[in-house]
Amino acid sequence: MKRLSVSILCLILAFLSCGCSLWYSYVNNAIGPFDIGYAENVRKAFFARYTWDGSEAGMNIVLPESYEGVKVTGLGGYTGRGVPSPFVIEFSDELKEKYRSDAKMWARANCTVSISAEQSTVRYLDFNLHISKNIEVLEYLLAGGIIVAKYEVDGEIMYDIYVITCYVTCDENNRTFYAKDGKLYYRSGDKLVEDIVYRDFDLEEHNKQYADNDSKVWFSVF
Numbered sequence: 001m002k003r004l005s006v007s008i009l010c011l012i013l014a015f016l017s018c019g020c021s022l023w024y025s026y027v028n029n030a031i032g033p034f035d036i037g038y039a040e041n042v043r044k045a046f047f048a049r050y051t052w053d054g055s056e057a058g059m060n061i062v063l064p065e066s067y068e069g070v071k072v073t074g075l076g077g078y079t080g081r082g083v084p085s086p087f088v089i090e091f092s093d094e095l096k097e098k099y100r101s102d103a104k105m106w107a108r109a110n111c112t113v114s115i116s117a118e119q120s121t122v123r124y125l126d127f128n129l130h131i132s133k134n135i136e137v138l139e140y141l142l143a144g145g146i147i148v149a150k151y152e153v154d155g156e157i158m159y160d161i162y163v164i165t166c167y168v169t170c171d172e173n174n175r176t177f178y179a180k181d182g183k184l185y186y187r188s189g190d191k192l193v194e195d196i197v198y199r200d201f202d203l204e205e206h207n208k209q210y211a212d213n214d215s216k217v218w219f220s221v222f
Contacts (some may be wrong), residue, residue: 046074076140142195
């Protein structure tokens with residue numbers, strides 16, 4: 001009986017420590033433009049979507065240190081029954097309406113190699129991202145990237161392509177990460193965090209990788 005009780009206790013502790021997604025609820029606009037994955041029972045939280053309103057001030061993203069008195073320690077994760085909830089920068093509905101009210105589709109893309117220059121206009125949006133001292137886990141990170149708006153002009157398909165890049169700074173008291181020259185690194189091993197589209201990203205050079213390797217192009221509608 002004692003051995004069974006110990007086993008049950010170990011199982012409970014394992015659930016608590018692993019950050020099981022069943023503990024996390026998705027909270028929209030929990031802290032202004034930030035959505036949060038929040039586990040009230042175990043007092044844990046992570047950042048999910050950041051919704052940009054189109055303002056210049058909104059391009060300076062400073063991660064808050066806490067939510068409801070709980071330290072926010074992660075970027076991205078899973079909520080409910082394993083629903084992916086990445087930390088990602090997205091446009092507000094109002095901004096999409098302002099930018100392209102006649103859009104047939106708004107989507108994220110891994111590249112734009114299949115879109116010709118004659119069909120498209122490209123605009124770079126350069127954000128500043130400040131990592132708080134409490135961030136220690138990167139569970140599901142999609143900071144920056146390519147957003148595409150598809151529309152028609154006189155029956156011809158056209159695209160507006162927005163390239164979101166980040167210049168990263170980090171609180172000097174963060175024990176897991178540090179920033180250098182606008183990029184984020186792990187303190188352990190000085191390894192670059194690769195799941196961020198940094199300021200030196202070049203769309204044309206990026207597309208060459210897909211053109212040369214004949215890789216599949218995907219669009220994720222949002």
